[in-house]
Amino acid sequence: MPITDNQIATLRAQLAGRMDEHERLLDQLDTEESQTGYIALVTAAFFEAVDRRFIVNDKVVDDAEVIEFIAYQRSAHPVAAEQMDPTVAEQVVLHALGKGSISQDVDGETLLGTKILLLAALTAEADLSESELESFLAKARAEADEHIG
Amino acid sequence: MGVNMTGSFTSHVTDMHLEALLALLVEGPEEWLERYGETIKNENNVGYSLLIYHAFNEALRLRFSPTYTVPQIIRFVADLRLTLKEYAHELDPRVAESLIRYSLGDDAFTGRPPFGTDEVTVMRAQLLMLVALVSEEELDEAELVKLVKDSAALARNRGVVEQGQDSGV
Numbered sequence: 001m002p003i004t005d006n007q008i009a010t011l012r013a014q015l016a017g018r019m020d021e022h023e024r025l026l027d028q029l030d031t032e033e034s035q036t037g038y039i040a041l042v043t044a045a046f047f048e049a050v051d052r053r054f055i056v057n058d059k060v061v062d063d064a065e066v067i068e069f070i071a072y073q074r075s076a077h078p079v080a081a082e083q084m085d086p087t088v089a090e091q092v093v094l095h096a097l098g099k100g101s102i103s104q105d106v107d108g109e110t111l112l113g114t115k116i117l118l119l120a121a122l123t124a125e126a127d128l129s130e131s132e133l134e135s136f137l138a139k140a141r142a143e144a145d146e147h148i149g
Numbered sequence: 150m151g152v153n154m155t156g157s158f159t160s161h162v163t164d165m166h167l168e169a170l171l172a173l174l175v176e177g178p179e180e181w182l183e184r185y186g187e188t189i190k191n192e193n194n195v196g197y198s199l200l201i202y203h204a205f206n207e208a209l210r211l212r213f214s215p216t217y218t219v220p221q222i223i224r225f226v227a228d229l230r231l232t233l234k235e236y237a238h239e240l241d242p243r244v245a246e247s248l249i250r251y252s253l254g255d256d257a258f259t260g261r262p263p264f265g266t267d268e269v270t271v272m273r274a275q276l277l278m279l280v281a282l283v284s285e286e287e288l289d290e291a292e293l294v295k296l297v298k299d300s301a302a303l304a305r306n307r308g309v310v311e312q313g314q315d316s317g318v
Contacts, residue, residue, distance in 0.1 A: 064231050071227030071242075075220035086223075086242035 002149065003141045007038045011045060012137055014116075015123045039112060040148045045140035046115040049122035050096040060097045066090055073121045084117050085110070093118065162196040162304045167297055170200055173276075174283055174293050196304070198272060203300035203307075205275045206252050208282035213253055222249050229281045241266065245274045 010029060013022035029038050053069070054061045070089045074081040087103075092114050094100045102111070128136060169185035189197050213221070226245045230237040244266055250258040263271045283293060 063237060064234070067227055067230055067237060067242075071223055075223040075227075078219065081219055081223060086226075086246070087244075090242070 001033055001037060002145050003037055003041050004034070007034065007041050008137055008141060010038060011041055011140075012133065014120065015045075015128075015133060015137075017124075037144070037148060040144040041140060042112070042116060042119065044144035044147060045136070046119045046122075047096050048136065048140050048143065049119055049126070050093055052126065053122050054093065054097055060099065063090075063094065063099070066093050066097075069093075069121075070118075073125075077121075080117055080121065084114060088114050089118060159194045160196055160199050160304075161194055162200045162301050163194070166197045166200050167301050169197065170204060170297050170300075171293060174280065174297070175290055199304045199307070200297075200301055201272070201275055201279065203303045204297060205248075205279045205282075207296050207300050207303075208279050208286070209249060209252055211286045211288075212282050213249070217253065219250070219255075222246055225249075226278075229278065232281075233277075240274055240277050241270055244270055245278060248274055248278070 006025065006028060010022060010025040013019075013025055026038075029035050054065065067090060070084070070086055070093070074084055074086060088106050088110060091100060091102045091106070092111065095102050123133075123136070126132075165185070165188070169181060169189060172184055173181040212225070223246060226240070226242050226249070229245075230240050230242060233240060244264050247258070247260045247264040248262070248271065251260060251262065251264075283296070288296065
């Protein structure tokens with residue numbers, strides 16, 4: 001089943017920082033199919049955000065840039081510091097860039113939670129305008145549709 | 150590892166351990182490896198590990214006392230890993246931050262060694278951070294000797310206390 005407008009609205013609310021609306025919409029994704037679709041959308045958005053931030057002039061940046069980004073985000077945001085394991089976060093970003101693998105000890109819930117936190121950090125840093133956010137969501141939607149289709 | 154003939158652990162800090170740690174901090178890892186590497190690797194005593202643990206604690210206090218914040222710890226670990234360049238993965242950031250917060254007695258931190266990893270990873274993190282801390286504080290040889298001797302005294306006192314508790318004294 002293709003990505004729905006409700007799933008897009010749920011992610012849009014989160015990335016725009018409207019957390020009450022995000023949680024209300026997230027509660028409405030109450031079937032296994034809608035949750036699977038939402039995870040696919042978040043994952044596609046995460047990959048798109050990572051590419052935009054860490055691929056410059058068609059070249060993947062050095063690992064140091066990833067270390068620096070995660071350390072900066074965690075030191076600037078105390079909640080993220082506690083919730084985001086730096087080891088896992090670095091592995092997840094580097095893996096998305098085709099460098100290295102994610103430890104088998106990392107469970108699915110931690111993996112998804114880390115991607116959501118990183119996605120929020122990446123989009124906040126990008127400071128997207130409303131139209132840029134729509135364009136970003138459209139790209140993620142197309143990629144997620146391709147993946148689950 | 151440090152198991153004696155009766156099957157119990159020995160954790161006695163010897164003068165050789167002091168000399169070995171000083172060699173590492175003053176002369177560097179190659180000198181340490183050549184003079185002490187094999188002996189310490191093969192010995193039946195965890196005293197050297199205990200000495201490093203206390204030296205790490207002492208060095209931490211030079212850097213993070215009297216107050217510190219979690220962001221400062223995150224920054225310290227990240228900066229150290231950036232200096233390690235392609236060897237950054239040798240220092241696990243979660244383990245390093247956990248070690249620092251545990252050693253400083255952070256009430257908000259509930260993790261306990263070995264923080265879900267293995268002893269080798271913890272020991273490597275302690276050593277890398279110890280070397281970085283004493284280098285950052287620019288301790289001269291006399292100050293390093295004092296740090297190592299103070300650490301040995303703490304380690305030996307702890308050994309006495311533990312021995313007393315074990316024998317019911």
